[in-house]
Amino acid sequence: MTFARHDYDAVIVGAGGAGLFAALELGRAGAKAAVLSKLYAVRSHTGAAQGGICAALGNREPDKPLWHMFDTVKGGDYLVDQDAAEIMCEEAPGVVFDLEHMGVPFNRTDDGKIDQRPFGGHTRNFGEAPVRRACYAADRTGAMILHTLYQQCLRAGVEFYDEFFVTDLAFAGETVAGVVAHDVRAGELHSFRAPAVALATGGWGRLFRVTSNAYANTGDGAALALRAGIPLQDMEFYQFHPTGLHGLGILVSEAARGEGGILRNDAGERFMERYAPRLLDLAPRDMVSRAVYQELQTGRGLGGADYVGLDLTHLDAEVLDKKIPEITDFARIYLGVEPKEEMIPVAPTAHYAMGGVPTTVDGEVTRDEEATVVPGLYAAGEVACVSVHGANRLGTNSLLDILVFGRRVGRAIAEFVRGGKGPAWPAEALEGRREKVARWRDTAGGPAVAELRADMQEAMEAGVSVYRTAESTAAAREAVGGLLTAYGDVGVGDAAAAFSTELLEAFEVGNLLALAYVTAASAHRRTESRGAHSREDFAARDDARWLNHTLCYLRDGELEFRAKPVTITRFEPKPREY
Amino acid sequence: MAPAVEFRVTRYDPAADEQPRLVSYEVEVAAADRVLDGLEYIKRRLDPSVAFRRSCAHGVCGSDALVINGTVRLACKTLLQDLEPPLLVEPLATFPVIRDLVVDLTSFFEATRRVRPWLEAGEPIPEREFLQTPAELTAFAEGTKCILCASCVTACPVVKRGTPYIGPAAVVQGHRFVNDSRDVGAEARLRILAAADGAGACENFFECTKVCPRGILVTKRINEIKAMLQAGGYVKGDAADG
Numbered sequence: 001m002t003f004a005r006h007d008y009d010a011v012i013v014g015a016g017g018a019g020l021f022a023a024l025e026l027g028r029a030g031a032k033a034a035v036l037s038k039l040y041a042v043r044s045h046t047g048a049a050q051g052g053i054c055a056a057l058g059n060r061e062p063d064k065p066l067w068h069m070f071d072t073v074k075g076g077d078y079l080v081d082q083d084a085a086e087i088m089c090e091e092a093p094g095v096v097f098d099l100e101h102m103g104v105p106f107n108r109t110d111d112g113k114i115d116q117r118p119f120g121g122h123t124r125n126f127g128e129a130p131v132r133r134a135c136y137a138a139d140r141t142g143a144m145i146l147h148t149l150y151q152q153c154l155r156a157g158v159e160f161y162d163e164f165f166v167t168d169l170a171f172a173g174e175t176v177a178g179v180v181a182h183d184v185r186a187g188e189l190h191s192f193r194a195p196a197v198a199l200a201t202g203g204w205g206r207l208f209r210v211t212s213n214a215y216a217n218t219g220d221g222a223a224l225a226l227r228a229g230i231p232l233q234d235m236e237f238y239q240f241h242p243t244g245l246h247g248l249g250i251l252v253s254e255a256a257r258g259e260g261g262i263l264r265n266d267a268g269e270r271f272m273e274r275y276a277p278r279l280l281d282l283a284p285r286d287m288v289s290r291a292v293y294q295e296l297q298t299g300r301g302l303g304g305a306d307y308v309g310l311d312l313t314h315l316d317a318e319v320l321d322k323k324i325p326e327i328t329d330f331a332r333i334y335l336g337v338e339p340k341e342e343m344i345p346v347a348p349t350a351h352y353a354m355g356g357v358p359t360t361v362d363g364e365v366t367r368d369e370e371a372t373v374v375p376g377l378y379a380a381g382e383v384a385c386v387s388v389h390g391a392n393r394l395g396t397n398s399l400l401d402i403l404v405f406g407r408r409v410g411r412a413i414a415e416f417v418r419g420g421k422g423p424a425w426p427a428e429a430l431e432g433r434r435e436k437v438a439r440w441r442d443t444a445g446g447p448a449v450a451e452l453r454a455d456m457q458e459a460m461e462a463g464v465s466v467y468r469t470a471e472s473t474a475a476a477r478e479a480v481g482g483l484l485t486a487y488g489d490v491g492v493g494d495a496a497a498a499f500s501t502e503l504l505e506a507f508e509v510g511n512l513l514a515l516a517y518v519t520a521a522s523a524h525r526r527t528e529s530r531g532a533h534s535r536e537d538f539a540a541r542d543d544a545r546w547l548n549h550t551l552c553y554l555r556d557g558e559l560e561f562r563a564k565p566v567t568i569t570r571f572e573p574k575p576r577e578y
Numbered sequence: 579m580a581p582a583v584e585f586r587v588t589r590y591d592p593a594a595d596e597q598p599r600l601v602s603y604e605v606e607v608a609a610a611d612r613v614l615d616g617l618e619y620i621k622r623r624l625d626p627s628v629a630f631r632r633s634c635a636h637g638v639c640g641s642d643a644l645v646i647n648g649t650v651r652l653a654c655k656t657l658l659q660d661l662e663p664p665l666l667v668e669p670l671a672t673f674p675v676i677r678d679l680v681v682d683l684t685s686f687f688e689a690t691r692r693v694r695p696w697l698e699a700g701e702p703i704p705e706r707e708f709l710q711t712p713a714e715l716t717a718f719a720e721g722t723k724c725i726l727c728a729s730c731v732t733a734c735p736v737v738k739r740g741t742p743y744i745g746p747a748a749v750v751q752g753h754r755f756v757n758d759s760r761d762v763g764a765e766a767r768l769r770i771l772a773a774a775d776g777a778g779a780c781e782n783f784f785e786c787t788k789v790c791p792r793g794i795l796v797t798k799r800i801n802e803i804k805a806m807l808q809a810g811g812y813v814k815g816d817a818a819d820g
């Protein structure tokens with residue numbers, strides 16, 4: 001049997017903002033790089049980002065990177081590695097200008113500068129009041145960044161393998177040798193040998209039933225790392241965004257509140273006044289989601305139902321049409337609600353993974369609490385945990401994270417691959433995958449992919465949602481553990497080779513199950529409440545015991561936990577009030 | 579029991595089938611379901627082998643343009659309640675089928691790439707941002723809404739007829755860049771759009787404008803390009819209409 005073989009200096013897995021910026025830097029440096037993506041690049045979920053990317057440009061009012069850094073650290077409930085946050089906030093203006101020079105159509109002030117608007121948790125002068133820090137292109141900022149980077153990659157001659165699904169990392173001993181990828185269209189496996197591999201596969205909102213994330217957000221890169229014996233960091237910190245369209249989870253960006261939108265309960269009360277008297281509706285997401293959840297728990301949803309109202313009716317029609325046109329359209333199309341006249345029904349929706357593959361500030365993947373580097377393996381974007389978001393990410397900090405660290409990974413790899421060709425291709429890497437696919441296809445009567453996914457999502461929603469307890473997380477862990485075992489006999493009900501989406505889903509469900517297991521177990525272990533991890537049975541933050549990162553390994557079905565220190569440079573932990 | 583709707587879906591496996599066939603499915607639907615929800619229902623409950631593309635599920639990624647009851651639409655942005663059953667779901671007609679509802683978009687992406695769809699910023703590059711007024715932004719902003727879904731190309735009568743034509747999406751891409759105050763690459767792009775298969779091949783059927791899920795006034799933008807080609811002396815003849 002022969003296989004298509006490829007040889008590159010670097011393979012980038014994923015063509016969202018993180019992967020594309022890394023690839024562009026490599027292209028600029030003259031390295032031979034390939035971008036493998038299971039979707040066409042422009043279909044990546046970065047394109048769904050709405051609200052903005054923050055940087056202390058000071059175009060509308062005074063602002064400083066140091067204030068931005070403080071907000072990021074406090075927003076992350078002090079679990080942020082402050083060296084990484086400082087780099088991100090310092091590099092932010094440069095990244096935004098770089099994007100502007102490449103063509104991103106940012107909204108402008110009257111004098112032609114990049115316009116900026118307020119966003120949750122971003123403040124002036126260490127928490128005084130909201131600040132205008134988010135740069136935006138209407139409410140399709142992510143799509144504009146994604147398309148622009150893609151366009152510049154085309155210009156730089158970056159090679160794309162569209163609709164190639166990466167199934168395995170290949171190693172020679174401890175050193176990366178490349179990846180195995182499934183060519184979706186032909187239904188064939190390929191080997192890509194490269195001394196450097198970057199994971200830029202995005203998030204895993206599909207762990208949950210109601211999510212703002214695309215179908216493709218199944219955390220493949222994190223699962224690849226986990227299978228290679230690399231731990232995942234801080235997986236218990238999963239963000240629920242307070243305003244998803246009711247029932248669908250489609251996001252209504254915080255930009256709606258940044259432009260003046262107000263959350264109201266059944267009595268018409270602006271309930272955030274009770275939960276965050278200073279920042280109100282622009283408090284960080286974890287707090288707003290808990291507030292919404294509590295309103296719903298106490299029967300104050302609109303008409304007693306399981307959603308609250310996002311009120312935009314008092315805003316100028318021009319603001320809705322010019323600054324948030326897409327999200328107002330979503331409400332019209334999917335719920336039949338006219339935002340100029342009625343409140344939009346919203347509820348929390350699974351949104352963003354703060355945790356992921358641990359890396360250094362140059363995106364090198366690390367394998368333990370001493371941050372020992374895995375030679376040749378890099379990660380950037382939502383899949384990575386640098387950690388700039390700690391226990392809770394602020395809005396507009398993710399686009400910033402994926403671009404700052406995507407760019408740094410590109411630069412780091414360009415430097416690294418000057419060192420040579422890397423190890424020879426390990427033949428067994430591809431054989432193992434081929435046998436597994438053949439077995440799945442021959443299996444009749446095994447559990448169906450769709451059932452495993454539905455059961456997992458149910459278990460995660462019940463046990464590891466906005467609030468958790470020892471019992472709920474243990475139940476989710478046991479349920480998912482059972483599904484992981486069942487997955488061993490999964491059957492793929494599709495015999496055809498070409499474009500077998502069922503086979504892709506079999507890969508994806510395996511990845512999701514591994515991440516669900518680690519997430520539930522990590523949430524069970526952390527007996528405190530911090531950021532997005534709210535334990536009803538341990539309501540307080542406990543710095544004495546838990547001011548450290550979780551590292552969770554999963555080897556041969558066995559979980560192992562370790563604690564990794566948090567880097568604190570400028571801001572000592574304080575109680576978090578807004 | 580939820581009400582059922584009949585979906586008739588094109589199935590085709592090039593390795594096994596001589597030609598595409600329609601297969602009928604009974605889909606249980608809820609009030610606000612999208613066509614995409616119906617396809618997911620089929621895949622999850624009735625036949626896991628049916629193949630279609632989708633990702634974002636809310637009209638922003640451009641994956642799931644299909645011909646639904648004879649009209650090109652995004653399956654994730656089309657509510658079942660707005661359609662007459664039974665539903666006929668077919669792949670984009672102007673592209674070769676890879677399998678079932680999945681088509682080969684290579685020619686589509688190649689066409690859009692021909693117009694050099696990237697900003698060529700003028701020197702010197704400023705330290706901070708290029709200044710650009712809100713009005714200068716408006717001059718090209720609409721074209722940036724394109725999600726490269728290929729709906730317009732499939733709906734275009736000129737393309738369908740087989741006349742060589744770069745296609746509406748590529749002209750929209752060109753429009754986006756030649757009208758950007760930061761760009762200095764207009765000339766090369768306009769030269770490409772001035773060729774026989776360029777913007778001039780458009781005959782103003784307006785079908786692209788009707789189907790564009792992003793509300794882009796595609797035909798109007800094509801005519802603006804035609805006018806620029808005239809004014810710049812790239813093409814000869816009467817001024818473009820529209």
Ligand SMILES: Cc1cc2nc3c(=O)[nH]c(=O)nc-3n(C[C@H](O)[C@H](O)[C@H](O)COP(=O)(O)OP(=O)(O)OC[C@H]3O[C@@H](n4cnc5c(N)ncnc54)[C@H](O)[C@@H]3O)c2cc1C
Pocket residue numbers: 013014015016017018019036037038039040041044045046047048049050051052053141142164165166167200201202203212213214216220221251253351352380381382383395396397398399400402
């Ligand atoms: C609805 C929504 C709105 C948001 N709004 C904002 C906002 O306003 N501001 C902000 O800062 N953040 C926002 N975020 C968060 C932010 O958009 C994401 O965190 C970020 O875009 C992730 O980028 P990425 O490059 O890491 O991954 P993605 O853009 O998700 O890209 C992942 C890539 O990996 C590829 N891939 C995945 N698995 C494989 C595999 N096995 N093989 C090959 N390829 C693979 C995919 O094809 C894709 O190309 C939003 C998120 C959502 C869901």
Ligand code: SF4
Pocket residue numbers: 723724725726727728729730731746747750789790791792794796
């Ligand atoms: S112009 Fe409209 S229809 Fe054509 S590819 Fe772009 S978004 Fe799709």
Ligand code: FES
Pocket residue numbers: 631632633634635636637638639640641642643652653654655
């Ligand atoms: S699935 Fe993204 S546009 Fe329909």
